[in-house]
Amino acid sequence: MSSLSDALGRPLRDLRISVTDRCNLRCTYCMPREVFGPDYAFLPREELLTFEEIERLSALFAQLGVRKLRLTGGEPLLRRDLPELVARLARIRGIEDIALTTNGLLLPRYARALRAAGLKRVTVSLDSLDPDTFGRMNGMGVTPERVLEGIAAAAEAGLKVKVNTVVQRGLNDAHLLDLARRFRDTPHALRFIEFMDVGETNRWQLEQVVPSSELAARLAQLAPLEPLQPTARGEVARRYRYADGRGEVGFISSVTAPFCGDCSRARLSSDGLLYTCLFAGEGFDLKALLRGAADDEALLAAIRHVWEARDDRYSELRAQGAAVTGKIEMSRIGG
Numbered sequence: 001m002s003s004l005s006d007a008l009g010r011p012l013r014d015l016r017i018s019v020t021d022r023c024n025l026r027c028t029y030c031m032p033r034e035v036f037g038p039d040y041a042f043l044p045r046e047e048l049l050t051f052e053e054i055e056r057l058s059a060l061f062a063q064l065g066v067r068k069l070r071l072t073g074g075e076p077l078l079r080r081d082l083p084e085l086v087a088r089l090a091r092i093r094g095i096e097d098i099a100l101t102t103n104g105l106l107l108p109r110y111a112r113a114l115r116a117a118g119l120k121r122v123t124v125s126l127d128s129l130d131p132d133t134f135g136r137m138n139g140m141g142v143t144p145e146r147v148l149e150g151i152a153a154a155a156e157a158g159l160k161v162k163v164n165t166v167v168q169r170g171l172n173d174a175h176l177l178d179l180a181r182r183f184r185d186t187p188h189a190l191r192f193i194e195f196m197d198v199g200e201t202n203r204w205q206l207e208q209v210v211p212s213s214e215l216a217a218r219l220a221q222l223a224p225l226e227p228l229q230p231t232a233r234g235e236v237a238r239r240y241r242y243a244d245g246r247g248e249v250g251f252i253s254s255v256t257a258p259f260c261g262d263c264s265r266a267r268l269s270s271d272g273l274l275y276t277c278l279f280a281g282e283g284f285d286l287k288a289l290l291r292g293a294a295d296d297e298a299l300l301a302a303i304r305h306v307w308e309a310r311d312d313r314y315s316e317l318r319a320q321g322a323a324v325t326g327k328i329e330m331s332r333i334g335g
């Protein structure tokens, strides 16, 4: 088994796989309704990688050093028979961790099947406990209760749960202590994500980013925060525990504290393009190779080549004032 490094010396360890570009929500920061409306052209079914294709590629990525897979989207639970894909991926030699990022709405239906297929953990997105705020942010008027039911179903099925909250100044930042209180006495780590300028449609403005340092100071009203050691190199979230022992929080601070230096994440879009950065404009068409009957050696060589040429560090460059246009949408590349 070989492993490789990119142009900045970073290994390839994680593969984030988008299984659909569709979603049952329209979060304003990700798929704003005015863009992703009834006429939006989502990918036709035949353009999506099949489970066989995803399995084959994942096994090749594992040969090149990938240890962790994350299924995402769009909303991954909209992809029919997703537990079957999990079962296929769980059998791949070298894969140590499989996770799923979801908005939670379909977890009451699928949590048990996912667990039975070999999934160990899920990350559920929930931006507010205030129904008006959450309904507005998810663009569909869906209540936080529905997501909490999904979280409960996941926990009951034996899945480890993390919760992701995107923070936007003036939208949900007034209600964050309620969320923190809600999860403090649970085993579910709550992670606050700085609103990011991903894609081209979410009208990102720096003024709407609440720096994690500001949030941390607010959370300290509940109890002082003590930093925790990273569990792995390249960990996205900075983790803290409350000094009174009642829970864990994390901060994902791509805007105020970029973490490109250790970024070992590749991304596979639902239509089979390989991207080396969340903010990339172009991907490498692995599906064309797959469907052009390339053998494993040719696919391995192509992936190696792409990774070895990689010098992406978008968040660091943004922090230095660089502007980039033509970025792919989050729902297509996978969050």
Ligand SMILES: Nc1nc2c(ncn2[C@@H]2O[C@H](COP(=O)(O)OP(=O)(O)OP(=O)(O)O)[C@@H](O)[C@H]2O)c(=O)[nH]1
Pocket (backbone or CB within 6 Å): 070, 099, 101, 123, 162, 164, 193, 196, 235, 236, 237, 252, 254, 263, 265, 278, 315, 335
């Ligand atoms: N800028 C940037 N943001 C990222 C990257 N990876 C993840 N994120 C952001 O962080 C959020 C959380 O990612 P998750 O996959 O839930 O978290 P994680 O910390 O990678 O996952 P685990 O540690 O495996 O639980 C994503 O939804 C993105 O918004 C990255 O490489 N770059």
Ligand SMILES: C[S@@+](CC[C@H](N)C(=O)[O-])C[C@H]1O[C@@H](n2cnc3c(N)ncnc32)[C@H](O)[C@@H]1O
Pocket (backbone or CB within 6 Å): 023, 029, 030, 072, 073, 074, 075, 076, 101, 102, 103, 123, 124, 125, 164, 165, 166, 193, 194, 195, 196, 197, 198, 202, 330, 331, 334, 335
């Ligand atoms: C694109 S979603 C896909 C998975 C699933 N639909 C969900 O919402 O969890 C993955 C993650 O990206 C986050 N995200 C989407 N747009 C974002 C943005 N502009 N800034 C920060 N995080 C964002 C979401 O909150 C979610 O946690």
Ligand code: SF4
Pocket (backbone or CB within 6 Å): 023, 024, 025, 026, 027, 030, 031, 073, 074, 075, 103, 125, 331
């Ligand atoms: S963040 Fe997730 S749930 Fe919200 S619109 Fe994007 S893909 Fe859908």
Ligand code: SF4
Pocket (backbone or CB within 6 Å): 259, 260, 261, 263, 264, 265, 276, 277, 278, 279, 312, 313, 314, 315, 316
């Ligand atoms: S901005 Fe790109 S290189 Fe930097 S951490 Fe995110 S995905 Fe990795």
